[in-house]
Amino acid sequence: MADKMSSLRLAKKELRKSVRQTISSLSEESIKSQSRVVTSMILSLPEYQKAGSLGVYLSMPRGEISTGAIVKDALQLGKRVFVPYIYGKAVPREPEAPRSMMDMVSLHSLEDYETLAPDSWGIPTPSEPSLGGRNSCLNGAGYNDCDGKTKxxxxxxxxxxxxxxxxxxxxxLGHGKGYYDIFLRQFHEKSAPDGSRHHLPFLIGLALQEQMLPNDQRVPMDPTDWPVDALAVGDGSLVRR
Incomplete structure (x- = not known):
């Protein structure tokens, strides 16, 4: 079993390296063009249109599909928007958990989003002092829940x-920190103690076409990895269950 897990980790590491090299050579215009295509697809999805509350990653300056237009549209429509926040080791966690973990916290408004400062990766991120006034999905720091206090x-x-x-x-395949896989497991345990996946949010992955594996290849995954329910790709294709 140990050899199998070691081989799996190595396969993931090699795939990340290969894809990272590929997308590092993409032009800024290619990423912008693919982001526009994906944004249009997301805004037309019935799951997005009917969602009153959603979580969405805030994109890096380059190397992945930009989510800025999606966030702005959601806020302008009055949807409740939650974005990732990485907590350090001061947050209670399981003994074997990583040194840092992800929660998702609420944005107040379009102005709030537009004034977020970038972190060391260039990703817009809520400041630590602002967390006390934000709702939190996991409630790990004692804030309000993203699953709502009223019907x-x-x-x-x-x-x-x-x-x-x-x-x-x-x-x-994530970036290697396990943030989303651990977050989804914790959110699932919190919102569905009976183990039913019915209680999980609809999961949509966003991908540059260069991040898609050939049809005959699969992402190396273990039981802790979460697949998505749908995938919007920069070439205009939509894959879903």
């Missing part, structure tokens, strides 16, 4: 996820 608020219904590589079977 009118509703549950988070949709999560838009990044990734390093994807396949046509909806497999997803």
């Amino acid at each position: 009118e608020e509703g549950n988070i219904e949709l999560i838009i996820m990044p990734g390093m590589a994807f396949d046509k079977a909806l497999g997803r």
Whole structure:
């Protein structure tokens, strides 16, 4: 079993390296063009249109599909928008958990989003002092829940996820930190103690066409990895269950 897991980790590492090299050579215009295509697809999806509350990653300056237009559209439509926040080791966690973990916290408004400062990766990120006034999906720091305190608020219904590589079977390879896989497991345990996947948000991955594996290849995955429910690709294709 140990040899199998070691081989799997190596396969993931090699695939990340290969895809990273490929997308590093992409032009800024190619990424912008693919981002426009994907944004148009997402805004037309019924799951997005009917969602009153969603989580969405905030994109890096380059190397992945930009989500800026999606976030702005959602806020302008009055949707409740949650974005990733990485907590350090001061947050309670399981003994074997990583040194840092992800939660998703609420944005207040379009102005709030546009004034977020970039982190060391260039990703717009809520500041630590602002967290006390934001709702939190996991409630790990004692803030309000993203699954709502009243029936009118509703549950988070949709999560838009990044990734390093994807396949046509909806497999997803993350960047190697396990943030989304651990977050989804914790969110699932919190919102569905009976183990039913019915309670999970609809998961959508966004991919540059260069992040898609050939039809006959699959992302190396283990039981802790979460596949997505749909995949919007920069070439205009949509893969879904």
